[in-house]
Amino acid sequence: MDEIQTLREAVQCSPHNIPLRRHLGETLLKRGLAAEAEQEYRDALALAPDDLELKLGLARAFFHQSKASHALVIVEDLTKNPDASPRAYVLHAKLLAGTGDVERAIRQYRRGVAKDPAAADPEFSARLGIDADDSSETVDGKVRATWEGDASLVSGDVERPTIRFDDVGGMESIKEEIRLKIIHPLQHPELYRAYGKAIGGGILLYGPPGCGKTHLARATAGEIRAGFIAVGISDMLDMWIGNSERNLHELFEQARRNRPCVLFFDEVDALGASRSDMRHHAGRMLINQFLSEMDGVKASNEGVLILSATNAPWHLDSAFRRPGRFDRILFVPPPDVAARAAILRLHLRGKPVDDVDADHLARKTEGFSGADLRAVVDLAVEGKLRQAMKSGVPHALTTKDLATAAASQKATTREWFATARNYAMYSNQGGIYDDILTYLKLK
Secondary structure (H helix, E strand, O other): OOHHHHHHHHHHHOOOOHHHHHHHHHHHHHOOOHHHHHHHHHHHHHHOOOOHHHHHHHHHHHHHOOOHHHHHHHHHHHOOOOOOOHHHHHHHHHHHHHHOOHHHHHHHHHHHHHHOHHHOOHHHHHHHOOOOOOOOOOOOOOOOOOOOOOOOOOOOOOEOOOOOHHHOOOOHHHHHHHHHHHHHHHHOHHHHHHOOOOOOEEEEEEOOOOOOHHHHHHHHHHHOOOEEEEEOHHHHOOOOOOHHHHHHHHHHHHHHHOOOEEEEEOOHHHHOEOHHHOOOHHHHHHHHHHHHHHHOOOOOOOOEEEEEEEOOHHHEOHHHHOOOOEEEEEEOOOOOHHHHHHHHHHHHOOOOEOOOOHHHHHHOOOOOOHHHHHHHHHHHHHHHHHHHHHHOOOOOEOHHHHHHHHHOOOOOHHHHHHHHHHHHHHOOHHHOOHHHHHHOOOO
């Protein structure tokens, strides 16, 4: 019998056996099943919330899923404890290196190895040049990339999206703002130039996760038949000081070479967090570079359309909201009834269905995001698959199947609105979050 299956059965027989649960989590991580390991560590921590090894295991599970911010929160708390595992310091070093804080990463790595040499990671140590001799290319993180003469470190793929606004359900007011700011200037450049209006600029889309911000950005590019470059955090951040700024510069240059082009930054708050919250110089330098590129200090941004999305606009540096940068900040709410019905029909396309009433289901899923609705369909499909495995005959999805699945799901947007409401109520300078208050019927 497979080792993991054996361990799972043992845990079922002895659910309060913390060492056994810890061993299962470790085995899942070694097999590359980080998501399953995360769930196992969460279940174990519910039983033993103060267990340091379980916390470290959960942080490692996050790390292996590239959930760096989740892992960092846990590890920073762990390393404050004098009994912290040496492996916690080494993991902390890797996470810090990923944010560009190389000097602190080296200190934490050395602290962990000093406590236990077995915790050393030779590959990571060599990459940072920790304790290397002076002949090495990298010595204690002192390598610096130059801006001239080096091959490009990053190259965003230029897409040519085929989806249009007609493929995006709802969001009519947001589409109209994008038409005014982006589409009309490209279609009628002579009118905008007559009034001295530049063709280009930036729009920031914010709202709860899973509500179609990225889909809308891609549809914008398709609407004007422009290039589309999607930029994620992993495309930008580099452990070496100067390389993150260089990566950002090259992405803007690529957009300028392919104009008209939509340059889309997902999770922009991770790249442009408030400088007052920054703990190290490298992060502030990246924000300054971002602002410089948006202003077109060294090259014109005419025809470069900058769209960004964030779930946490309150963490974005206020300098980005200055006119000429993200001078349109648009709230993307959860889909309305009509949009929810359209999303459900889209997710049901190609599946065996029996006269599903999407409009009825849409009314039963108030506050659900597009991602929540996809989860509802997936859950209903899983239920049908279980039945088919027993009977050997597949059955069509019904309205009742989907309604049952929806009843077992909670709208993930609720947690976001709980946080957003506080910012909208008590930190709403200039009325920037008035749309949230209007959506919540508080205004």
